[in-house]
Amino acid sequence: MRIEDVYIWDINAEWLGITPYQLMENAGASVARVIEERFGTGLRVAVFSGTGNNGGDGFVAARHLSFENDVALFLVGDETKIRSEEARHNWEILKGLDFVKIKVLRDSAYIKALDLSGFDVIVDALLGAGTRGEPREPIRSAIEKINEYAGRARIVSVDLPSGYPSSVRVNADFAVTFQWDKEEYEGFERVVVKIGYPKELYHLVGPGGAKFALRKKGEHKGQNGKLLIIGGSSSYYGAPYLASKGASYLVDLVYLAMPSEPAKRISDPDLILRPVEGKNFSPGHVHELLSIAEKADAVVIGPGIGLAEETNEFVREFVKRCEKPLVIDADGLKAVAEDLGVLKGKTFVLTPHGSEFKVLFGVKPEGSFQEKAELVRAKAREIGGVILLKGAYDIISDGKTWKYNRTGNRGMTTGGTGDVLAGLVGALLALGNEPLRAASVGAFLNGLAGDMVKEELGENFTALEVAKKVPHAVRWVMEF
Numbered sequence: 001m002r003i004e005d006v007y008i009w010d011i012n013a014e015w016l017g018i019t020p021y022q023l024m025e026n027a028g029a030s031v032a033r034v035i036e037e038r039f040g041t042g043l044r045v046a047v048f049s050g051t052g053n054n055g056g057d058g059f060v061a062a063r064h065l066s067f068e069n070d071v072a073l074f075l076v077g078d079e080t081k082i083r084s085e086e087a088r089h090n091w092e093i094l095k096g097l098d099f100v101k102i103k104v105l106r107d108s109a110y111i112k113a114l115d116l117s118g119f120d121v122i123v124d125a126l127l128g129a130g131t132r133g134e135p136r137e138p139i140r141s142a143i144e145k146i147n148e149y150a151g152r153a154r155i156v157s158v159d160l161p162s163g164y165p166s167s168v169r170v171n172a173d174f175a176v177t178f179q180w181d182k183e184e185y186e187g188f189e190r191v192v193v194k195i196g197y198p199k200e201l202y203h204l205v206g207p208g209g210a211k212f213a214l215r216k217k218g219e220h221k222g223q224n225g226k227l228l229i230i231g232g233s234s235s236y237y238g239a240p241y242l243a244s245k246g247a248s249y250l251v252d253l254v255y256l257a258m259p260s261e262p263a264k265r266i267s268d269p270d271l272i273l274r275p276v277e278g279k280n281f282s283p284g285h286v287h288e289l290l291s292i293a294e295k296a297d298a299v300v301i302g303p304g305i306g307l308a309e310e311t312n313e314f315v316r317e318f319v320k321r322c323e324k325p326l327v328i329d330a331d332g333l334k335a336v337a338e339d340l341g342v343l344k345g346k347t348f349v350l351t352p353h354g355s356e357f358k359v360l361f362g363v364k365p366e367g368s369f370q371e372k373a374e375l376v377r378a379k380a381r382e383i384g385g386v387i388l389l390k391g392a393y394d395i396i397s398d399g400k401t402w403k404y405n406r407t408g409n410r411g412m413t414t415g416g417t418g419d420v421l422a423g424l425v426g427a428l429l430a431l432g433n434e435p436l437r438a439a440s441v442g443a444f445l446n447g448l449a450g451d452m453v454k455e456e457l458g459e460n461f462t463a464l465e466v467a468k469k470v471p472h473a474v475r476w477v478m479e480f
């Protein structure tokens, strides 16, 4: 788990109804409990808090410790800068107490003059996951002051030693860190404590990951992703259009490559049409499509592409030679199923439903969603890419971990929602997301858009309405 996951988990915890107040209370209480487990009670404790939520955890720990210990709390910085509601709430509680001695230290001179020799334990709640760069004053002086007592007082850091990973950091005996160890942390002892997260947060796709996935990369045109969609055939033109429509809300440019015949049916100014001669794709088109793909950041291949033999050969040849991140969907999956070797070394997402999964891997996903997840994970591991198995719960895996998505409803069985999904996954790849996140968040947004349409129209709606709801789903995520 990475520090970024802290913020994704907090957002998804809130989405599940677990408030930041509860998390902060559990975090601070756990710090106090570990201190008493290790050092007993009747301690003289100095808590140093910053103005962020790391400091907020310190406020809670001070309150819990004050029951059987002698506690002084030093706020380092200006109390008007205490940012979050939950930190402010716990600060106000402390200010209403009499046994905890509070000192606000705004500038370094006071901090440098401090004498902490009377304390048994010093709690470092200055900086945590929100640290940006080298510690700035007055936090810096507080870190240096605490370090004067390393070896004389016990020093316990909240979440991580303040200043980490810079060299100006608290020399803590250990850090009490929350819920899981972080892969970026090293060089100091950690005590991991739980703060009330349910297991779902490891697997359930929520607005947290979607926020990170939708961050626009650059502000200039064309930096926010360019996507190529290859699809359509003599019998289908709707599918590639639907894939393009949804995607066009997430990326700057969508190129839609179709055989010239069905391409005549598309007249949407949002899309850049790239018709190729003929009724169906065939191996003669590979070179032309590879050069179009050069201008894109990701490619979706498959929607409505049909099952003509020459098209299957085209798909396999294109996939084998394309260097861009790929989404392979619909009939494209059947073409690839005949030779999964074309995927070797590629960055890709396969987006099968149950029966396409069986065509690909010879086994129909059955049983509970955990059992299906195990099967999807095993197959994703085997082929070295990401599989998004569509269903009542979509299941996504990159062969290492697995996610599941609960958004969406029965109305989504209407034809074409899978095309919209493929386009969204491709767009999220084009925005620079890892395949696992692109696939998970694509499933989340597609289902969320479908749920919004159902709110308005009931369960009978078309995939085009889902595609057009994508901007509303994006807005909901960004405002969450």
Ligand SMILES: NC(=O)C1=CN([C@@H]2O[C@H](COP(=O)(O)OP(=O)(O)OC[C@H]3O[C@@H](n4cnc5c(N)ncnc54)[C@H](O)[C@@H]3O)[C@@H](O)[C@H]2O)[C@H](O)CC1
Binding pocket: 006, 007, 009, 010, 023, 024, 027, 050, 051, 052, 053, 054, 055, 056, 057, 083, 126, 127, 128, 129, 130, 131, 132, 133, 134, 135, 136, 137, 139, 158, 159, 160, 178, 179, 195
């Ligand atoms: N899910 C969890 O694990 C929970 C973690 N909690 C605690 O929340 C902090 C992260 O809180 P956040 O407010 O995002 O950031 P910080 O408190 O770490 O710091 C922000 C604070 O500090 C200032 N600042 C940032 N960088 C510097 C610097 N280099 N020098 C000086 N000052 C700096 C910034 O301006 C802010 O004021 C996490 O570590 C946990 O302790 C939750 O409380 C419970 C759930």
Ligand SMILES: [K+]
Binding pocket: 054, 124, 125, 126, 127, 128, 157, 158, 159, 160, 161, 162
């Ligand atoms: K800290």
